Amino acid sequence: MAEQTSKQLPTQSKDLIAGTPFHPRLGDLALDLAKEGRIGVVVALPSDDSASYQLRAPGGGVDWRARSDGATLRPVPVPVTHVTPMRRDAVYDHRAQQAAIAVTVHYEDGGSCEAMLVLTPAQVELYHTQLERLLGARESARERGR
Known part of the structure; x- marks a missing residue:
């Protein structure tokens, strides 16, 4: 069962300007913090005629x-399609009581990055049991196929 996280509280508009402004180009997707994280396509850029970005769902x-300074805009993250384990040894840190497995995260746009999957001891035991069951099912399928 997935752990629940608390909902993020709305921020005050003065707090929205923290961080690096994002200056999207025409046609880019942008997340607007001033509009509760609403995503829009940039249809007009700030110019002499317009003092702000114009966005449309x-x-x-x-x-x-x-805002024309881009302070409330953020890039829209590319969705993850799947994660695959890398061919590296898993590591257990007894002080932190965590296991770490190197993985590759694959994105919808074809990109990827390396990351670590961190597991608690209870999660290690759970996945151990599930992987044993999968290996048994695989072996049974092989025997039936002979």
Whole structure:
């Protein structure tokens, strides 16, 4: 069962300007913190005629404006498609009581990155049991196929 995390509380608008501003280009997707994390396509850039970014929901709808300095805008993360283990030994840190497995995270755009899957002792035991069951099912399928 997945652990639940607490919901993030709304921030005050003065706190939204912290961090590096994002300056999207025309057609980019942007997440607007001032609009509760709403995602939009940039349809107009700040210019002499317009003092703000203009965004529109990807499926269409009512346009909205975002600050011209990009302080409330963030890039939209590329979705993860899957994660695969790497051919490296798993490590157990007895002080932290955690196991770590090197993995590759694969993204929808074809990109990937290396990361660590960190497991508690209870999770290690759970996956040990599940992997044993999978190995048994695989062996049974092989025997039936002979």
